[in-house]
Amino acid sequence: MHPVKLIAVFAENQLGQMARITKKLADIHANIRWVTIVTSETLGVIKFLVDKPDLAYESLHAKGYTVSYIEILAIAVEDKPGGLNAVAECLARNNINVENASGFVSDNQAVLLIEVANAAAARATLANQSLRLLSEEEIFNL
Amino acid sequence: MFWNQATETIDRGSLGALQLKRLQETVARVAGAVPFYRQAFTERGLTPAHIKSLSDARHLPFTTSADLRATYPTGLLAVPIDETLRLHTSSGTTGKPKALFFSARDVANAAELCARCFVMTGMTKKDIFQNMMTYGLFTGALVTHYGAEKLGCLVIPAGPGNSEKQLLLMQDFRSTTIHITPSYALYFATFLEKKGVDPRRDLAIRRAFVGAEPYTEETRCKIEQALGVRVFNSYGLSEMNGPGVAFECEHQHGMHLWEDNYLMEIVNPKTGEPLPDGQTGELVLTTLYREAMPLLRYRTRDITSIIAEPCACGRTHRRIDRITGRADDMLIVRGVNIYPQQIERVLMSLPAVGRNYQILLDGLDDMTVNVELAEAGFDGHVEHLTKLQADITDRLRAEILTKPKVHLVPPGTLPVSEGKAQRVIDRRSL
Structure with missing residues (x-):
């Protein structure tokens, strides 16, 4: 049984950011089951539950995004x-x-x-x- | 190891005598050949005969950056222009550049000084030198290029930027020594990480000459760890030939300044009053062996102090401490004097902080520090980012006595620099 993990992305709070990130997930045909955006002043972290977490991690990381797993x-x-x-x-x-x-x-x-x-x-x-x-x-x- | 052991280990007495002889020659030459200095001497009632000891240098006029601009392009030349061999300029952020001329002897001498510096770090002709500084009007690359050639090294004139190509050159030609600005070194380290290149395993670089921008001991540590090199601090300025003025030896504690070529003083940056060894102030340099364009008591605006204690390496030329800032870089925010290096020191001491930062001054007197997070500093929790941000703010406030706004940003999102970094952006409407 694999534990469930989220993909967390540290993203600057700017227009179109969510669109750019979800485009990367769409490109690898990752299905988003759940999402939340946590912000604190200027900081923003987007957390996804996707059906291909490792591929999503690799793909976002390769595009220069700062990504982490959260178990x-x-x-x-x-x-x-x-x-x-x-x-x-x-x-x-x-x-x-x-x-x-x-x-x-x-x-x-x-x-x-x-x-x-x-x-x-x-x-x-x-x-x-x-x-x-x-x-x-x-x-x-x- | 020495390049020129006799000169580098000359006893202090003989060095003083050599300095005085060269100072007297320099003063006599500019009094004759440079109207700017002749006039300044006349105004002070000074003649070359008044320079009887090194301490008489304090009666000589200062030369400032503004004087170089005012006499641009050829006003400070001490030889006919057809006796010169090379022109460099030092760009100012505003107004005219400063023009610096080299005679044939000056070109050869600048290379000699660089060769001394390089050998001082353990470099030999077997080393392969990848020069990642800007070639062209800037002195940074050409002067060191000639120095490394003089030493007999293979020199790769890579210039700055184009990191893909830099890496290729390093891989194919097994470069052992690089010459680079601190900001580009940090950027290049990140680039290697992204490429999955481990410099210790995959590359032959073991030594980096880092200069052209002031940087902190904490930044040195970051570069050494990230690139697997020993970093040697290099000090120079175009007005004094560029690199090769002062350099760290293998003990990496302060930079030996070649006193047979430069007379150094530390002065109070506000009043110009000379300060004793060990006190911090503005470095003032007089060229003692420059032919085309001698400069008397040039105000470098660089803040440092003289380390007079003998060095274990055996060189008798005194050292200057790491440059802690430029008098011109000093910011006044809400009435407090701040050097950008103070901020850098705080940031680079925190492992969760990445390699790039930027200081923004806005509005009436608002300071914002944008700080890149280290790649490994993100665990997905916004709470931890908030906490780090608050921690940085507290530490900065303790250091600079004013509370900046701190914005953590993802790694790789601040503008990068492959040349000289622009760390401070001042948009204040004061």
Whole structure:
């Protein structure tokens, strides 16, 4: 099971930047499953979940972009009231501090993507819990 | 190793006597041949006979950059123009250039001084010298070119820029020594990284002569690490023949200045008052052995100090410290005096910071420092970038006593320079 990772791009906040970067991803036929842009004053980081992370990394890097992987946890959430709460309770019980989080729903599957300080350790901790962690393959096949 | 051991290790007494003899000859010659100096002597009631000791040099008039422009093109020539062999100019950012003439002896002598400098770093005729400085009116490349030829090295007159070609030359001809500006050296290191070239494994370069722009010890370390070379600091200025005025020996601690050719003084940059050895001020140089265009007490505007202690290498010519700034580069921001090198020192000491930066002055007195992140400094988290930005701001404020705006930018996004870098852009509407 491959852990899920995001591609993060450090990009200057300028007109057309998003268009240029997504064009590179389109050129390699990478399918973007999820995206977020984080800005802080003049700093901007675009994070993608794509189905070809390594190819996307290489291709952006070759074009001179500053790229990094971010390993994350993709947690399956029941698509019903209380679904997210059950996950949050479990993370809290296990002392897992969430640095960034976002979620999406695909068909009837809700997914919570979380960034934590140490993804590998968090994954090990959660292995014995009732939560289901999605692999890279599962995410792309949703 | 020495190129000219007798002169390089001459005892201080004999060196002083040689300097005085040459100073007296120089003063007598310009009094006769250069109306500009003749007039200045008359105004001061000075004749060549007044120069009885080296300390009398302080009575001589200064020569400034403005004087060179005012007497442009031939006003400071001490020989008929058909006795000259070569013209170089020093570009100013504004106005007329400065014209510098070399006689046949001056060309040969400038090469001799460069040969001394090169041998001082361990270079031999077996070395292959790739000269990545600008050829042409600028002295940087031609003067060192002649010096390396004099030493008997294979010289590759590559000139600056065109990094692909530079790399090809290095690979095919196994260049061992390069001559380069610090800004281009940093850019070239990034270029090699992108190409996947490890200079230690793939190239033969082991030594770099780095000059033409002031740079810091931190930048030296970055260049040494990134290019796998030992960096030797080179000091020169076109007005004094260009490179070869002062150079680091193998001990890499201060630059030996060839005192048989130049009389050096350190003065207070504001008042012109001479300062004792060890104190920091403006370097003032008098040519002692220049034929075509002798200059008396030239105000270099470069800020440094004299290291008078003997050097382990055995050379008796005193050293000057790394240039900490140019008097002309000093910025006044919100009433505070700042040298760009202070900013560079802070930036280059941080591993997460890359190799390029830019200082922008805007509006009334707003300072923005654009800083490239190191390639390895990005882990995907904007929070870490924000933290680094705040850290740089704090460190800069501690150094320059005013708080700049700091913008981190991705590596490779600031304008690059393959010649002299323009680090400061002043757009203030003061």
